[in-house]
Structure formats: structure tokens, C-alpha cells
Amino acid sequence: MTDVITPVPLRPENLDAIARGGDVAVPTYDRSTLTTGIVHFGVGGFHRAHQAMVLDRLFAEGKALDFAICGVGVLEQDRRMKETMDAQGGLYTLMLKHPDGRRESRVIGSIIEYLFAPDDRNAVIEKMADPSTKIVSLTVTEGGYNFHQVTGDFDLGNPLVAADLVPGAEPQTVFGLVVAALRLRRDRGLEPFTVMSCDNIQGNGHVAQKMFTAFARAQDPAFADWMTAHVRFPNCMVDRITPVTSDDDRAEVRANLGIDDAWPVVAEPFFQWVLEDDFGLGRPPYQDADVQMVDDVEPYELMKLRLLNASHQGMCYFGYLSGYRYAHEATQDPAIATFLRNYMDLEGTPTLKPVPGIDLDEYKTTLIERFSNPEVRDTLARLCAESSDRIPKWLLPVVRANLESGGEISRSAGIVASWARYAEGVDESGEPITVVDQLADELTPIALTQRNPEDRLAFIRNEHLFGDLASNERFVAAYVDALDGLLDAGAHATVTRLV
Numbered sequence: 475m476t477d478v479i480t481p482v483p484l485r486p487e488n489l490d491a492i493a494r495g496g497d498v499a500v501p502t503y504d505r506s507t508l509t510t511g512i513v514h515f516g517v518g519g520f521h522r523a524h525q526a527m528v529l530d531r532l533f534a535e536g537k538a539l540d541f542a543i544c545g546v547g548v549l550e551q552d553r554r555m556k557e558t559m560d561a562q563g564g565l566y567t568l569m570l571k572h573p574d575g576r577r578e579s580r581v582i583g584s585i586i587e588y589l590f591a592p593d594d595r596n597a598v599i600e601k602m603a604d605p606s607t608k609i610v611s612l613t614v615t616e617g618g619y620n621f622h623q624v625t626g627d628f629d630l631g632n633p634l635v636a637a638d639l640v641p642g643a644e645p646q647t648v649f650g651l652v653v654a655a656l657r658l659r660r661d662r663g664l665e666p667f668t669v670m671s672c673d674n675i676q677g678n679g680h681v682a683q684k685m686f687t688a689f690a691r692a693q694d695p696a697f698a699d700w701m702t703a704h705v706r707f708p709n710c711m712v713d714r715i716t717p718v719t720s721d722d723d724r725a726e727v728r729a730n731l732g733i734d735d736a737w738p739v740v741a742e743p744f745f746q747w748v749l750e751d752d753f754g755l756g757r758p759p760y761q762d763a764d765v766q767m768v769d770d771v772e773p774y775e776l777m778k779l780r781l782l783n784a785s786h787q788g789m790c791y792f793g794y795l796s797g798y799r800y801a802h803e804a805t806q807d808p809a810i811a812t813f814l815r816n817y818m819d820l821e822g823t824p825t826l827k828p829v830p831g832i833d834l835d836e837y838k839t840t841l842i843e844r845f846s847n848p849e850v851r852d853t854l855a856r857l858c859a860e861s862s863d864r865i866p867k868w869l870l871p872v873v874r875a876n877l878e879s880g881g882e883i884s885r886s887a888g889i890v891a892s893w894a895r896y897a898e899g900v901d902e903s904g905e906p907i908t909v910v911d912q913l914a915d916e917l918t919p920i921a922l923t924q925r926n927p928e929d930r931l932a933f934i935r936n937e938h939l940f941g942d943l944a945s946n947e948r949f950v951a952a953y954v955d956a957l958d959g960l961l962d963a964g965a966h967a968t969v970t971r972l973v
Contacts, residue, residue: 481734484581486563492581498567498731501583503533508586511541511758513602513667515548515648516613517555522582523716523741525611525672527568529584531763538758540606544587546598548614548648552590558737559588567727567738571849578743579731591651595644602655602667608755610655611670612682614648616863617912619675619685622938628688639692649689656690656705657697668706668753675867676779677772679709679750708750711775713782715742715844717852742850744840748774766831773827777834780822782841783868785814788885789845790857791892795902795965801852805845809970815842816973817885825875859910861893862917866939877946887952888972894933895960897921902964913939925961930954 482488482495486505493500512529514521525543532538545564547556558566564585570578591598602610612618620629630636637643638650645651656666669686671678683705691698719738727738747765751757761767768774786801792813793804804810818838826834873886897914898921899907909918923932934944934953943949959968 481728481732484562484565484567484733484735486565489565489581492731492733495732498579498581498733500581501530501534503536503539503583505542505583505586507539508533508542508584509540509606510544510587510601510604511538511606512609512611513544513546513598513607514585514611514613515546515652516615516618517545517547517552517559517585517588518613519716519719519739519741520712520714521545521611521613521672522566522585522739523568523714524712524745524747526582526584527580527745528747528760528763528765529758530580530582532758532760533584535762537762541608541758542587543585544589544601544607545585546589546591546601546651548591548646548651550592553592555737556588556590556593559585561736564588567731567733567735569723569727569731569738569740570743571740571847572743573843573847573849575849577730579727581733591646595646595651598651599645599655599658602652603658603662603664605664607667609668609670609753609757610652611672612648613672615860616673616675616867617860618648618673619681620647620649621681621685626684628685630688630692635689638689649686652686653690653693653697653701656701660697660700660704665755666701666705667755668708668757670708670710670753672710672712674712674779674783676775676871677709678775679707679752679771683707704754706752706754708752709771709775710747710749711771711778713746713778714744715847715850715852716740717850718856720851740850742844742847744844746778768830773829774832776826777829777832777837779868780825780872781818781838783864784822784872784886784889785818785841785845786857787861787865787869787893788814788817788889790854791889791896792965792969794854794858794907795892795896795960796969797902797966799854800848801854801857802846802848802850804854805842806848807966809966809973811842811846812973813885813969814845817889820882821876821886822872824879824881825872855908855910858896860912861897862911862913862939865890865893870940870943873943873949877949883949884952884956885972887949888956888968890934891953891956891960892965892968894921894924894957895965897933898925924957930957 489500671682751767798804897917899918934940
């Protein structure tokens with residue numbers, strides 16, 4: 475009879491018992507000696523597989539012990555993370571899944587507090603205003619920066635932002651909370667913290683500076699000028715594929731590691747963080763944990779956004795419509811893999827600046843290998859989500875650069891067409907697609923009208939997303955050619971032809 479192992483609940487008092495199991499590393503540092511130096515908005519899987527992991531590594535070496543993390547949730551959907559963090563003392567399991575099936579697991583201990591803003595907004599503001607806080611970091615998704623897709627300006631018409639701007643209002647948004655804390659620090663004679671965006675946006679530091687300062691300017695122009703003069707917003711490029719945690723992942727952590735973890739994180743082994751060295755109150759020695767500190771992040775972020783992120787979009791719609799549901803399934807299809815590599819070589823790469831220290835051919839080969847990792851089980855549905863945020867930032871800059879230079883655009887136009895076909899909300903078998911996008915209610919009816927041969931351009935006439943591309947003859951010709959193929963012959967035949 476096989477003994478049944480009872481999983482140990484993941485809590486600080488159980489770390490010794492978990493360590494005795496021998497299959498997972500646990501924090502060897504004394505977490506009670508850590509002090510909060512970073513307040514982080516948006517504690518999801520990516521943050522926990524990335525920045526929080528880096529700090530855990532540094533703490534294990536006895537470094538940066540005054541830079542522990544206080545997580546913050548702003549949205550009602552963050553309440554579950556608050557409950558999990560409270561129950562587990564901020565601990566969680568990070569499991570790296572290698573392509574050969576090998577697992578590399580560690581309990582991460584760098585998050586020592588979690589505040590839920592809807593329960594106590596003042597506590598969040600005071601935490602940021604505390605002299606110990608040196609960095610406020612963000613992973614609030616591409617859509618969390620509240621800017622217009624075409625103009626790039628801060629959207630003052632957002633109802634939540636408008637409510638925050640009412641004199642005397644209690645802040646509800648990340649903009650209201652952060653600006654209130656900065657104002658408090660200024661009034662108390664404290665130097666401002668650094669605001670560090672870790673989201674997948676080109677020039678994320680510049681974008682964060684523009685958005686937060688625009689919010690402040692709407693409240694108080696003089697204070698916005700103070701922010702411009704004193705608050706640092708470093709740019710960075712981050713990369714690690716981190717799929718949504720599934721019940722199967724929880725079950726694997728219980729069965730193989732003997733840990734009952736309500737919200738573990740799974741990720742690929744690959745890790746990259748390129749960070750501009752521009753911090754007002756100091757920073758952890760990130761370079762000791764494989765972070766590349768540089769003066770100019772832009773070449774690296776363009777490489778990532780236009781090769782990795784845009785290729786995700788090239789894979790996900792064609793893959794989903796071809797009947798696949800996981801990234802590795804789609805990328806193991808030779809037609810899709812060849813399409814992606816051709817896009818990278820012939821359309822994405824020509825728009826890049828030189829990237830110091832990076833072999834681009836090796837980088838692109840590694841990307842295909844990463845996408846093909848069957849252990850990560852990254853869903854195409856995840857990659858297809860929030861396309862109206864992603865395509866304008868990751869792919870359309872490639873289109874515009876190649877239109878200007880006379881470069882190739884057929885594959886990029888094909889990706890846009892595949893999004894338009896996916897946005898119809900029905901797959902090629904007639905099964906419904908759950909389109910996860912803040913503009914889904916607007917875009918799906920428009921996408922369905924493109925079935926009319928006289929209105930093939932319906933989807934790309936949305937100037938909010940596409941600007942004037944619907945009036946560019948070369949782009950229109952390539953787009954219609956791909957869309958006709960998708961509607962008449964199907965996704966797999968079309969991607970094969972575009973190769």
C-alpha cells in the first residue's frame with residue numbers, strides 16, 4: 475500500500491518542514507529582518523516570477539535586505555491575491571518548467587506585506603510616503619496606463635480618473651494613490667521615491683512619467699512641475715513567459731512538492747531584465763542577480779516588443795483558428811514556425827536599432843524554442859487577450875516603419891487580418907470564441923461586417939486603433955489579401971501561403 479503524503483500548507487511556520495522534503499528550496503534568510511523598500515502595484519504571476527524572484531535571490535546572498543516588497547491591489551479582482559498573501563504570509567512557490575520535463579522549484583519570500591487599497595486607501599498612501607520606501611514599481615498591464623492608443627495622451631475622460639480629480643476625493647486609481655503619496659512626501663520634506671514601470675510598453679518609464687504627471691497636472695500644475703523636476707522614472711525591458719496558474723499546476727505542487735499553495739507561479743527558465751540605471755534613492759544591486767543595468771534600454775525593448783511580443787500575436791490568432799489551444803502546439807506546426815521566423819527576419823528585425831551584446835540570430839532561434847516548450851503550456855487564449863492594447867504597441871510600429879522604408883509588410887498585415895478574423899468571436903468549426911478585450915463589444919460587431927465583400931476594411935477603419943492605415947494602399951492590399959484567404963480558405967491555408 476502506497477503512503478499518501480499530506481501536503482503541508484504554505485505558511486512561514488511550515489518552511490522548515492517543507493525544506494526537509496528536499497524537493498524545493500526555501501528562504502534561508504530571516505524574513506523578520508527584512509524591511510519594505512519597494513511598494514509594488516499589480517502583484518500577479520509575472521511580478522512574482524520576475525522582480526520578486528530577483529529580490530529573493532539577493533536576500534539569499536545577504537544583500538538588499540531593506541528592499542523587501544509590499545504588494546498593493548487596487549482592483550476588486552485583486553482581493554483574492556490579498557487573501558492568498560495574508561493566508562501564506564506572502565510566500566508562494568515558483569516552479570520553472572524546462573522543455574525536457576525537469577522542474578526547478580523555490581519558495582519565494584521577498585513579499586512581506588500586501589495592502590488592498592479598496593479596504594484602506596490611506597494605508598497604501600502612507601506606505602508609499604514612509605521614508606523606508608525608495609521605489610514604487612508597477613505591473614498594471616498595458617491598458618493600465620490610461621492613454622489614447624493613437625494620440626498617446628492621458629485619458630482624462632476615464633470615469634475613475636475623473637472621480638479621482640474631484641477636489642477632496644479619496645483616490646481610487648493607481649494615479650491618484652501614487653500622486654497623493656508623492657505630494658505627502660514633498661510636504662513632509664522627504665525625497666520622492668522612484669517610479670519603476672515593469673510593463674510591456676515601449677519606453678515604459680517615459681510613458682509612466684507622462685501619465686502620472688498628466689494626472690498631477692490636472693490637479694495642480696505647480697505640483698506636476700515639481701514631479702517633472704524631481705521624480706525618476708527609469709525605463710526597463712522585462713521578459714519571462716509566465717502563463718496563468720492552473721488547477722493542474724496547484725495539483726502538481728501538492729503531489730510532487732508536498733506543498734499546499736493556493737496560488738503558485740509557473741514560468742519558463744528564460745529570464746531577462748534590462749534596466750536603466752536611474753534611481754533617486756538608491757536601488758538593490760540588481761546586477762548581482764543577472765539584471766543588465768544600462769544607460770539606454772530602447773534597443774533591447776524594441777527587440778523584445780517587435781520580435782517576441784509581436785510574434786506572440788503572429789502565433790496566437792493563426793494558431794487558435796487552426797485548431798490549436800497552446801503556444802507549443804502552434805509553434806510546433808512547421809508552417810506557423812516558419813511564418814514567425816520569416817516575420818522576425820524580414821519585417822521585425824529591419825526596424826530595430828543595434829542591440830549591444832545580443833546576437834539577434836541566436837535570440838530569434840531561442841524565441842522559437844521558448845514558444846515550443848511543451849511544459850509551460852502557455853494558452854493561445856491568454857496571448858489573444860487584450861489585442862486592442864497589444865497590436866497597436868507591438869506590431870503596428872513595425873508596419874509603419876516598413877511602409878516608410880519600403881520594407882516588407884505582408885506578414886504583419888496578415889497578423890492584423892488574423893486578429894480581425896479572430897475578433898468575429900467564432901472559430902472555423904462554428905464554435906464560439908470568448909474574446910477577452912476591453913473593446914470586444916465594439917470590435918466584434920465591426921469584425922462581423924467584414925464578411926461583406928464590399929466592406930473588407932471595416933475592422934481597420936477604427937482610427938482609434940489603426941490611425942490612417944485604412945487609407946494606405948500598400949497596407950490595404952496586403953491586409954485584404956490575407957483577410958480574403960482567412961475567410962475563404964481558412965487560417966492554416968493562409969499562414970502556409972504567407973510563408
